[in-house]
Each structure stands twice: as structure tokens, then as C-alpha cells.
Amino acid sequence: xxxxxxxxxxxxxxxxxxxxxxxxxxxxxxxxxxxxxxxxxxxxxxxxxxxxxxxxxxxxxxxxxxxxxxxxxxxxxxxxxxxxxxxxxxxxxxxxxxxxxxxxxxxxxxxxxxxxxxxxxxxxxxxxxxxxxxxxxxxxxxxxxxxxxxxxxxxxxx
Amino acid sequence: xxxxxxxxxxxxxxxxxxxxxxxxxxxxxxxxxxxxxxxxxxxxxxxxxxxxxxxxxxxxxxxxxxxxxxxxxxxxxxxxxxxxxxxxxxxxxxxxxxxxxxxxxxxxxxxxxxxxxxxxxxxxxxxxxxxxxxxxxxxxxxxxxxxxxxxxxxxxxx
Numbered sequence: 412x413x414x415x416x417x418x419x420x421x422x423x424x425x426x427x428x429x430x431x432x433x434x435x436x437x438x439x440x441x442x443x444x445x446x447x448x449x450x451x452x453x454x455x456x457x458x459x460x461x462x463x464x465x466x467x468x469x470x471x472x473x474x475x476x477x478x479x480x481x482x483x484x485x486x487x488x489x490x491x492x493x494x495x496x497x498x499x500x501x502x503x504x505x506x507x508x509x510x511x512x513x514x515x516x517x518x519x520x521x522x523x524x525x526x527x528x529x530x531x532x533x534x535x536x537x538x539x540x541x542x543x544x545x546x547x548x549x550x551x552x553x554x555x556x557x558x559x560x561x562x563x564x565x566x567x568x569x
Numbered sequence: 570x571x572x573x574x575x576x577x578x579x580x581x582x583x584x585x586x587x588x589x590x591x592x593x594x595x596x597x598x599x600x601x602x603x604x605x606x607x608x609x610x611x612x613x614x615x616x617x618x619x620x621x622x623x624x625x626x627x628x629x630x631x632x633x634x635x636x637x638x639x640x641x642x643x644x645x646x647x648x649x650x651x652x653x654x655x656x657x658x659x660x661x662x663x664x665x666x667x668x669x670x671x672x673x674x675x676x677x678x679x680x681x682x683x684x685x686x687x688x689x690x691x692x693x694x695x696x697x698x699x700x701x702x703x704x705x706x707x708x709x710x711x712x713x714x715x716x717x718x719x720x721x722x723x724x725x726x727x
Contacts, residue, residue, distance in 0.1 A: 443656070443658055443676060443677050444677055464656070464679045465654050465679060465681055470652060470681060470683045470684065471651075471652045471654060471681055471683070471684075471705070472651075472705070473631060473654065473703065473705070475654055475656070475679070475703070493629075493630075494628055494629045496623055496629060496631065496633055496703075498601070498622070498633070498701070500601055518601060519601050519602055521622045521623060521633070523623055523628060523629055525628045525629070526628065526629075543656070543701075545631065545633070545654075545703055547629070547630070547631070549707075
């Protein structure tokens with residue numbers, strides 16, 4: 412009985428010795444920012460969320476937003492008259508320009524999307540994906556195109 | 570003797586039950602990117618590192634870089650003819666525009682720095698600081714000014 416008591420207490424001491432690490436770890440997520448608002452428009456397939464970080468205005472012509480794609484979610488094909496920069500911050504995502512193979516994006520990857528090049532981005536089929544999008548607004552708004560078909564989405568997946 | 574043995578084994582079992590968490594946590598750093606190259610010019614005081622992510626060119630007029638300031642390190646006063654956006658990703662830093670109080674920056678904070686407004690940024694005195702800097706290059710390069718004095722750096726610290 413005494414041995415069992417000592418066993419339980421010692422186990423608990425060992426277990427609680429890593430409490431600080433667990434608390435610290437729980438703050439780390441796939442994103443630097445809150446998920447934000449669910450995107451409710453026809454330019455996306457599946458469930459995606461947006462946190463606006465910077466609104467383009469006369470002071471700065473770039474908008475910056477944090478987008479979270481749930482697995483399988485993706486944007487429609489679209490293009491930006493002033494291009495776009497994507498910073499992948501978590502999960503696994505896809506990025507594809509028209510006529511080019513799909514790129515797999517992971518935390519730390521960077522994409523420079525040229526102006527007026529049709530492309531799409533989104534989560535992989537198995538993992539959600541989080542990105543920071545930096546979009547130039549000098550020459551007008553995003554031009555939205557057709558949705559990404561299931562066949563296009565599935566082609567070249569790893 | 571038997572009790573002592575059980576005690577040690579049980580402690581070790583408890584301790585190792587959080588090994589996965591520790592391993593996972595060790596991958597998380599203050600930054601999404603490698604520290605990069607040490608900045609060796611007279612526009613910074615203290616030790617700072619830069620990883621270039623996007624070079625501004627004809628495709629996209631913004632440069633994007635990841636800057637790590639060791640504690641106490643800071644930029645000189647400077648201004649950007651097309652403004653700048655800062656995304657704080659780790660640690661504790663300072664940002665100050667000429668004539669305004671210093672801002673404390675932590676992970677998740679965002680700064681929109683207007684064009685041609687003298688400002689500086691850097692680490693706090695007690696913590697390193699990591700930021701993503703998005704800098705418009707349409708209207709020319711950064712204009713560097715005087716260094717931040719120790720008095721300016723110390724004023725308003727918390």
C-alpha cells in the first residue's frame with residue numbers, strides 16, 4: 412500500500428514537472444492571428460476565415476490579411492492587377508498559377524504572384540492552411556474568375 | 570530499497586510522458602524564418618539579422634524581410650517614401666514615430682507606418698524582437714537619419 416502511494420505521488424511529480432512547457436505550448440497555433448470572420452461569398456469553395464490586418468488606403472496601397480482555409484477549402488481562380496505576396500504560416504496548402512503545376516506550401520514558404528496572372532490558393536485535402544496575403548491595390552480590386560473544379564483541385568496532389 | 574526504486578521509475582515515467590510535447594514545442598521559435606544574415610551597416614545599433622523574403626522588382630514593388638533584433642538593438646531613425654507595414658511575430662519590441670510616444674510591440678501586433686514619417690523600431694531592453702517588414706519601393710529607397718540616442722531609447726519604456 413505504501414509502495415502504491417509512493418508510486419502515484421512520484422508519477423504525479425514527474426508529470427507536473429512539465430506543466431510550464433505544456434502551458435507555453437498551448438499558446439502556439441498555426442497562425443499569429445485570430446481566425447477572424449468566416450468568408451461568406453461565392454469566391455471561395457469550402458470554409459475559410461479572414462482576419463483583416465491592414466486596409467489599403469491613401470497612406471499605404473497594400474492590404475494585408477490572414478486567411479485560414481479548412482481542409483479542402485480554396486479560393487476560386489482570380490488575379491490581382493498589382494500582384495500579391497503570400498506568406499505561408501501554418502498547415503499545408505496549395506498554390507497554382509494557370510498553366511503551371513501546383514505548389515505545395517508549408518510554414519515559412521513565400522509566394523510572389525505576378526500581376527494579372529490567374530491563380531488560386533487553398534488548403535490541402537488533408538490539412539488546414541494558414542497564410543498572410545499582401546495584396547497591392549494601386550491598380551484596382553481583385554478580378555474573380557471560375558471556381559477550381561474538383562479535378563483541378565485533385566491534380567498533382569501528393 | 571524497493572520503495573526508492575519504484576519512486577525513481579515512477580518519476581521517470583511521469584517525466585517522459587511529456588516528451589512529445591517538449592519535442593513539438595522545441596520546433597516553435599519566435600520567427601517563421603531563419604535568422605538570416607547579420608546586418609553590417611551603420612543604420613542599426615546593436616545586433617540585428619535579416620532574412621530577405623521578397624525583393625521588390627517590376628513584378629511587385631514591395632520588399633518583404635524578416636528582421637531579428639537582439640535585445641537593445643534598434644534601427645536608426647529613418648523614413649520610407651512609400652510607407653511600411655510591420656508584423657510583429659515574436660518577442661517584445663518598440664516602434665516610435667517622431668513626436669509620438671513609443672509603442673510596445675508583441676507577437677500579432679501590426680503597424681502601418683505612413684510615407685515620409687521618421688520612425689525607428691527595434692527590440693526592447695529585456696527581450697529580442699522579430700518582425701516581418703513590408704516596404705513599398707515605388708517611390709525610392711529608405712532615407713536613413715540619425716541614430717536613436719540612449720535617452721530616446723530609454724524614454725517611456727515599461
